[in-house]
Each structure stands twice: as C-alpha cells, then as structure tokens.
Amino acid sequence: MDPAAAKMIGAGLASIALAGAGVGIGNIFAAYISGSFRNPEQAPRVFANVILGFALAEATGLFGLVVALLLLFVL
Amino acid sequence: MHNPMEQFEIKRLIPLYLGGLDVSYTNAALWMTIAIALMAFIFVYGMRRQALVPGRLQGVAETGYEFIAKMVSDNVGEGGKKYFPFVLTLFLFVLGCNALGLIPYSFTPTSHIIVTFAMAAFVFIGVTIIAFIKHGLHFFSFFAPKGVPLWLMPILVPIEVISYLIRPLTLSVRLFANMLAGHIMLKVFAGFVIMVGILFGWLPLIFTSAFFALEVLVACLQAYVFAILTCLYLNDALHLHH
Numbered sequence: 001m002d003p004a005a006a007k008m009i010g011a012g013l014a015s016i017a018l019a020g021a022g023v024g025i026g027n028i029f030a031a032y033i034s035g036s037f038r039n040p041e042q043a044p045r046v047f048a049n050v051i052l053g054f055a056l057a058e059a060t061g062l063f064g065l066v067v068a069l070l071l072l073f074v075l
Numbered sequence: 076m077h078n079p080m081e082q083f084e085i086k087r088l089i090p091l092y093l094g095g096l097d098v099s100y101t102n103a104a105l106w107m108t109i110a111i112a113l114m115a116f117i118f119v120y121g122m123r124r125q126a127l128v129p130g131r132l133q134g135v136a137e138t139g140y141e142f143i144a145k146m147v148s149d150n151v152g153e154g155g156k157k158y159f160p161f162v163l164t165l166f167l168f169v170l171g172c173n174a175l176g177l178i179p180y181s182f183t184p185t186s187h188i189i190v191t192f193a194m195a196a197f198v199f200i201g202v203t204i205i206a207f208i209k210h211g212l213h214f215f216s217f218f219a220p221k222g223v224p225l226w227l228m229p230i231l232v233p234i235e236v237i238s239y240l241i242r243p244l245t246l247s248v249r250l251f252a253n254m255l256a257g258h259i260m261l262k263v264f265a266g267f268v269i270m271v272g273i274l275f276g277w278l279p280l281i282f283t284s285a286f287f288a289l290e291v292l293v294a295c296l297q298a299y300v301f302a303i304l305t306c307l308y309l310n311d312a313l314h315l316h317h
Contacts, residue, residue: 048303055300059245062252069255073080 007071014068021061028053079262083186083255107184110171139167143302150306154313158306165194166302173254173294177287185297186254188247195247198305206312217315246304253297257290 032050036043089100121136129137143163147155169185176183184190206214218235219228264286267279 051296052300052303055249055296059249059252062256063245063248065256066248066252069259 007075011068011071014064014071017064017067018061020064021058024057024060025054028057077262077266079259079266082182082258082262085187102182103184103187103190106175106182107168107172107190110168110175110184113175114167114171146303147306150303151309152314155306155309158309162302162305165198165305166298169194169250169301170295170298173298174291176254176258177290177294183254183258185250186258188251191247191251192243194301195243195250198246198308199243202305202308202312205309206315209313210315214315217311220316242308246301250297250301253293257293260286261290 028050032043032046035046086102087099088102088105091097091099117132118136118139121132124130124133126133140163143166144159147159147162151158172183172185172190175181176186206217218232218239220231220235223231261283264279264283268276268283271279
C-alpha cells in the first residue's frame, strides 16, 4: 500500500474517536437535564461543572482529530 | 477552492534578526499584541472613573473581574488570592486571542501548538514548583491517595504519575485542537458556499452561520476551561487532595 493511501486510511480511522466525544457530551447533558428536572433550584449552581465536563469530554475527542490532521497535513 | 490550511501560515511583517535568531514581528505577534491591547484598554479605560454605580464599560470590566475572582476563590481556596492576577491575565489573553481569530481575514494565535504549549508548560512547571516549595518531598504523597489498599498501589501510582505528567499536553492540545478544528471547519464550509453556486449556496451558508455562533461559544468556553483547570491544578499543588 503506498504511504499516501495509508495516511488517508489512518486519518479516517483516527476520526472514529470523535464518536466517543459525542457519547461523553450526551452523557453529561443527559445527567444535567435529568437532574435539573428533579431539582430545578440547584440547576444554576451545577452549570459551571457541566460546562467544564463538556469541554473535557470534547477535548478527548479532539485528541483523535489532532492525530487525523497530523497524518493528513504534517506527516 | 482555497486551501483551508492557508489561514494558519505565519508571515513575517517586520523581519528582525538578532545574532542568528529570527525574532521577526510576525502576524501571530501582531494579533497577540492586539488582544493584549484590547483587554488592557477595556480594563484601564473602563475603570478610569471608578464610579460607585458602574457605567457600561466599567460594568463589563467589573463583571469579568468578579467572574474570575469568584472562580479563583471557589477552586483554589486558601492562599489562592495571590494567584488571581496570573489567572486573570491568562483568561483574558486566551479569550482575546480566541475571539479576535473569529474576525474574517484575521489570525488566531492560539491555533498554534507552540503558543498554547508555552502557556500550558508555564502553568505546569509553575504549579509543580509551587507544590515543591510548599510541601517539599511530601509532594510525592499526592500520587498515592488515602484509603487505597496496598495491593492496588503498584497499579494506581504509575497511573497517577502518568496522568499528572500528561497535564501540560492535554491542557495545550485541548485549546489548540478546538481552535484548529473550528477554524478549518469554518473555511471548509465557506468554501462549499462558493463551490455549490447560487442555486443551493444558501444551505452551506446557513450552516456556516450557525457554526460561527458555535465557534464564538467555543472561544469563550475554551478560555474559561483553561483558566479553571489552572485553578484546579493550583488547588492540587497547594492542598494535595485535601
């Protein structure tokens, strides 16, 4: 297999990691929504943690995207 | 269609060479200067009157200040107040760089790994030095949390050490990847608008506009996350899990 084709395939495979980001973010907001239905008063108090959790979950997915971009444009 | 990676090129605006080192004033340096000047202007000019009942710009400055002050006091706890200027500067710099990158034809300094890595390395090394100064060699008890059975330690301690050492990497790559991916997507979808032509060009245009709004949110969010993680790492260094 010639290296250029292998890079493309590798980049495509690395992008599968973003599925994990989607699942993680969905989990966080599902917990937040379900919690704020039960206890609406406390919802603003925990919102900062929701945003932090979202950014951290997104970051792990983007690490996979960085590998894909590295393969396509740098190596 | 233009190459979406072209926007990340570093261009020398004022070539300067000092003894073999290339210290030219680049477009990255220009936009970082603009970000700092903008933030400094908002705070200095906004507070020039120091009215008890704030006007509009003073309200903005006070809100930004209080937001970060509350974050530092909530997350760093005791002895955290002296690190507030550092966290505020970090937050405002990252916010300024991220937000200015959204202007068309501008440049996002934080979309380069060297910029984000410099900041993250600074935070990590600073926090580790603070921990060593405060706790000395007792700092290493951070990697062996209380209440863990002895047979679990050989597995847990290496994991803890690795996850500590990986902090500068994740801190920098999080910001870098968010900015890079966001801007590449913006350029790619903008290219689609032209490629598809007049008849169906409205479809990628709507998506690009919606995605632009998301990018504004991501710019502010990533600045907030960088600052709050700095506070959490400081908390770990100062209080060692307690």
